[in-house]
Amino acid sequence: MAFERLSERLQAVFRQLSGRGKLGERDVDEALREVRRALLEADVHFRVVKEVLERIRARAVGEEVLSSLTPAQQVIRIVRDELTELMGGANQGIAFAPQPPTVILLCGLQGSGKTTTAAKLAFRLKQQGRRPHLVAGDLYRPAAVEQLQVLARQVGVPCHTGGPQAAGDAVEAAAQGVAAATEQGADAVLVDTAGRLQVDAEMMEELRRTRDRVKPHEVLLVLDAMTGQEALNVARAFQEEMELTGLVLTKTDGDARGGAALSARAVTGRPIKFVGTGERVEQLEPFHPDRMASRILGM
Amino acid sequence: RVRGRVDEELLAELEESLLEADVGLAAVEAVLEALRQQASAEGLRSPDQVLSALRALLAEELRRHQQSLATPPEAPGVILLLGVNGSGKTTTAAKLAAQLGGAGQVILGACDTFRAAAGEQLQVWGDRIGVPVIRQEAGSDPAAVAFDTVQAARARGARWAVLDTAGRLQTRSNLMSELAKIHRVVERALGRPADERLLVLDASVGQNGLSQARLFGESVPLTGLAVTKLDGTARGGIVLAITRELALPVKLIGVGEGVDDLQPFDAGTFVDALFGEGSRSGADA
Ligand SMILES: Nc1nc2c(ncn2[C@@H]2O[C@H](COP(=O)(O)OP(=O)(O)OP(=O)(O)O)[C@@H](O)[C@H]2O)c(=O)[nH]1
Ligand SMILES: Nc1nc2c(ncn2[C@@H]2O[C@H](COP(=O)(O)OP(=O)(O)OP(=O)(O)O)[C@@H](O)[C@H]2O)c(=O)[nH]1
Ligand SMILES: [K+]
Numbered sequence A: 001m002a003f004e005r006l007s008e009r010l011q012a013v014f015r016q017l018s019g020r021g022k023l024g025e026r027d028v029d030e031a032l033r034e035v036r037r038a039l040l041e042a043d044v045h046f047r048v049v050k051e052v053l054e055r056i057r058a059r060a061v062g063e064e065v066l067s068s069l070t071p072a073q074q075v076i077r078i079v080r081d082e083l084t085e086l087m088g089g090a091n092q093g094i095a096f097a098p099q100p101p102t103v104i105l106l107c108g109l110q111g112s113g114k115t116t117t118a119a120k121l122a123f124r125l126k127q128q129g130r131r132p133h134l135v136a137g138d139l140y141r142p143a144a145v146e147q148l149q150v151l152a153r154q155v156g157v158p159c160h161t162g163g164p165q166a167a168g169d170a171v172e173a174a175a176q177g178v179a180a181a182t183e184q185g186a187d188a189v190l191v192d193t194a195g196r197l198q199v200d201a202e203m204m205e206e207l208r209r210t211r212d213r214v215k216p217h218e219v220l221l222v223l224d225a226m227t228g229q230e231a232l233n234v235a236r237a238f239q240e241e242m243e244l245t246g247l248v249l250t251k252t253d254g255d256a257r258g259g260a261a262l263s264a265r266a267v268t269g270r271p272i273k274f275v276g277t278g279e280r281v282e283q284l285e286p287f288h289p290d291r292m293a294s295r296i297l298g299m
Numbered sequence B: 001r002v003r004g005r006v007d008e009e010l011l012a013e014l015e016e017s018l019l020e021a022d023v024g025l026a027a028v029e030a031v032l033e034a035l036r037q038q039a040s041a042e043g044l045r046s047p048d049q050v051l052s053a054l055r056a057l058l059a060e061e062l063r064r065h066q067q068s069l070a071t072p073p074e075a076p077g078v079i080l081l082l083g084v085n086g087s088g089k090t091t092t093a094a095k096l097a098a099q100l101g102g103a104g105q106v107i108l109g110a111c112d113t114f115r116a117a118a119g120e121q122l123q124v125w126g127d128r129i130g131v132p133v134i135r136q137e138a139g140s141d142p143a144a145v146a147f148d149t150v151q152a153a154r155a156r157g158a159r160w161a162v163l164d165t166a167g168r169l170q171t172r173s174n175l176m177s178e179l180a181k182i183h184r185v186v187e188r189a190l191g192r193p194a195d196e197r198l199l200v201l202d203a204s205v206g207q208n209g210l211s212q213a214r215l216f217g218e219s220v221p222l223t224g225l226a227v228t229k230l231d232g233t234a235r236g237g238i239v240l241a242i243t244r245e246l247a248l249p250v251k252l253i254g255v256g257e258g259v260d261d262l263q264p265f266d267a268g269t270f271v272d273a274l275f276g277e278g279s280r281s282g283a284d285a
């Protein structure tokens, strides 16, 4: 499971520190070097790591911590505070529109898990007694529409693929799909989009036009938990173009350390709302940053 | 600056560049230590000298293992593609099939019988490039599809069979056993192991790439890597850590979603791009 190794590493640092009576700046620096190493090995972006370590160091050597009676405990508290802050607070689910349907747009890089996540969200909403519909907005990837249709059948929800007027226009297909879903009484509409690189100006422009047409209440960036430093650039670019409302971290069922999620959250300020925990449609879980932080930090 | 010693500030900058390219801390530290020694031994002082020494060092590491695609002893040659979910296996299979001669020369095997519409995806590609696709119903045994594909390639006198497999995370041991079985069945059908067993790696992957190479390699001995999605800004630096540890060559790079967007690997170009310079797309690779 993602974040597990990070947790082991950080707790080893804390154990080391706890063993000390007095602490000097040297000891703090040594501990912070280990924290840095743990975060980098977990794929947190090096700039994010740098910033958080500067904050920790400033507090640790500034707040009369070192001269206190329990310096090690104080330093550990500061590290925990700052990393908890980095992860985010309580769980935030889908923010439903006051007037249904709630339109949810999924976007992200190629292969990150958008189509699967759209179906998983539909499954989840259906379990909760809602009437979700899926909309196919990827007209590029071979058999992307068929993939969504197969998943929609598995979940047991309608899937809209855009009428003949869409004629290969992804924006039009998404808009028509949302209109059809609304007409048929959907109370939530999940719009799948084609994967794209954040540096592909034309494709990003298409995504923006899709957003302007379907007016989503939620714009979710779907991010692969195995992503490295690139997560920061990706999240920043999608945030600038799309005004994201949240993140979904996929493929957390492997041994990825998941630091990409921290970079993405740090640079967008948006919460991780869900995590994907497998390939099947029921394998999506709400994310609780505060609980995850406690687990990682051994609290 | 102290005479005879490398500027630590410069080294710190280089460290950040390499970290940002996903080379990973352990490999970065090892490489910079080698650079530090070389620089003081050879009296390299100017940033330009140090940087070009570093590039040469990295390119040399990659070139040491470099190898082109295998030449099979007899037709059909078999290429088995494997990797985690969404890395680009199916697309790479199609690109490869087109590059290896397309119609009449190659047969594609749709051994992903699990993911929704995986067979259809490969079929669309096959139709596009005029290459037959061997498929079975969704949910059927992927090893049986692999076997059929090798047999079909032989029967039709194709020069190559390219096998697409389902994405799987390397920690799923039952799925890794399934892959090992595909490998065994191909070996039985062919009378030798598949000529290429390529791990398809997404360039945006971080440190997990190393775990992928280790664990996939434990199930199916790998012959190399295919690194996809290098048309973006992701640099795929984990490849350096992988070649250092596992001595695996990069054989192919993917630079787009089109059928022609597959290129041979060039160590020099790859290293330049690690530092955010140049681009691997187009004719410069
Ligand atoms: N193990 C695991 N696999 C996942 C998860 N989410 C998605 N996948 C798999 O990841 C691969 C890519 O998923 P897709 O939903 O096709 O990704 P996409 O973002 O729609 O891809 P494009 O449309 O090509 O950009 C598929 O093999 C999925 O089954 C997850 O949480 N865990
Ligand atoms: N930009 C870019 N996109 C790529 C490249 N290679 C593949 N893709 C895209 O990445 C996504 C996933 O590719 P697939 O070939 O379906 O990946 P896969 O490994 O077969 O996925 P699963 O079978 O679900 O595990 C698709 O949207 C492809 O078009 C590449 O070199 N560059
Ligand atoms: K990926």
Ligand SMILES: [Mg+2]
Pocket: A114, A115, A116, A138, A141, A144, A192, A193, A194, A195
């Ligand atoms: Mg998709």
Ligand SMILES: [Mg+2]
Pocket: B089, B090, B091, B112, B118, B164, B165, B166, B167
């Ligand atoms: Mg595939």
